Amino acid sequence: MGIFEPFRAIGYIPSGVPFSIQRLGNETSVTVSVGKAFQVYNCGKLTLVLFSPQLHHKIHALASYLDFTSVVYAADICVFKRAHQLATWSRHSGKVNSLMVFRDHAISVDVDGNLLILGFKGVEENYAPVGHIMMGDKFTPTCMMHLDTYLNKVLIGSQEGGLQLWNVSTMKMLFEVKGWDLSVTSCVSSPALDVVTVGCADGKIRVYNTRYDEEVVTFTHSMPGAVIALSFGTDGQPLLASGGSSGVISIWNLEKRKLQSVVREAHDSSIIALHFSANEPALMSSSADNSIKSDYVDCKRGGCYNSFLVLPYASAFLK
Template identity: 90%
Template sequence: MGIFQPFRAIGYIPSGVPFSIQRLGTETFITVSEGKAFQAYNCAKLILVLFSAQFPHKMRTLASYLDFTSVVYAAHICVFKRAHQVATWSRHSGKVNSLMVFGDHVISVDVDGNLFILGFKGVEENYAPVWHILMGNKFTPTCMMHLDTYLNKVLIGSQEGGLQLWNFSTKKMLFEVKRWGLSVTSCVSSPALDVVAVGCSDGKIRVHNTRYDEEVVTFTHSMPGALTALSFATDGQPLLASGGSSGVISIWNLEKRKLQSVVREAHDSSIISLHFSANEPALMSSSADNSIKVRSISASAYVLNNE
């Protein structure tokens, strides 16, 4: 056995895992995967404030809630209070590809269509499985989101091109959208009730009303490739940001239903995550090029990378 053990990768900022944003008091923090560990930055100046020990395998996804971070590697879900591991849960048999914190619950979905809901009250002894749903053979989950005012419900996108809305309390599927026939690669809820944006492998964005099962508007991303990230503005502006495998970020005006601007050299590789800051015109992005960037709507504010 060697004297030195792996601890932290120098100059490694984000990997290909989407980041997680959480607000504590007046400060906002971003938690990112750096492969076999996670680290957290203060969003005000992108200063590193926390990093974890390394895991046996690369992380697949993560989600944060208050001081707690849930991470997934292989089929295991590990819970950390700041940098200290407090729980491990290994009910999944397949690889977990989506994880979401929803109120007092952590929701996880694996490639075999198993959805598990875990009760989470913020203390270690209350972290326990509550519900299990099997979504069926012809539905391979790819992304997951919660819509405001939809009590105990999650909307899940699939590789087969559909969406399913599930009530995890009753374990019933409420409705399904099948019409696109292309893999759903990204999905996000909007500030408007019942409205979601769905990104597909053909580069199109479908803004959809779930209550009436109607398409509001369809946009086509400015560069070829799959849609990989979406985010709605929350400061009152009718804007939707989209990022794709080409590294380009597009800003869409939902009121005028047209493209407002394009950041052509946003990143040198595929966009992994996008997030509009709460109540301010700032857009945060991460990429497989190992960088996190924060921009105003019109110009870059500051950059963190390993250059």
């Protein structure tokens, strides 16, 4: 064994894992994966707040809840309170590829289609799951989300193109959408009741009403590639932001049902995650090009402005 162990890489900001937004009181922070560790930035100025110790494997999913950060590496889920490791949950037999925390539930899905529901009321070592759902051979989960106002319900997208709505308390499937025969690559809840937006591998964005089982409107990216990230504006502007493998961010006007603007040089690589700040016209984005950006979106000006990059010297260390 060598004398030195890796501690922190200079200029390493985010990896290819979607970030997690955490709001406590008036403070909002963003947690990003940096290989075998994670970092927390203040959303206001994008300054580094804290960083975690190195784990044994690379992180490939993370989620934040109150003061807790849950990260996935290999088949394990590791729970931190700020930068202090509290517990490790080892309940999956296969690699975990998705993790979501909402209210008192932590939900994880592995490559074999096993969905485990963990109670998050207390953090204990190897806490026993309160529920288990097997998705089946013809439904390979790719993304999941909690619908606003839907108590204990989770919508899951699949590689086969279908959607399933599950009640994680009763562990029963409520309904299934056959889909569009194309992989669902992202999904997000809208401010409107019963409405979700689904991004697909063919570059199409489908705004879908779950109550009436019908599409409201469909948008198509002008650039080729899958729709990887989606976010709705919450400041009164009827906007939807989308990003994909081309590195371009598209802003859609939902009221006029058309493309509002395109940020063509948003990032140099795939858009990994997007997030509109609560009640503000600020859009945060992260990319596989090792950067986080925050842009102000204004319909009156027709697009985005005042964009800035976190630590732009980082690319010099990594490329």
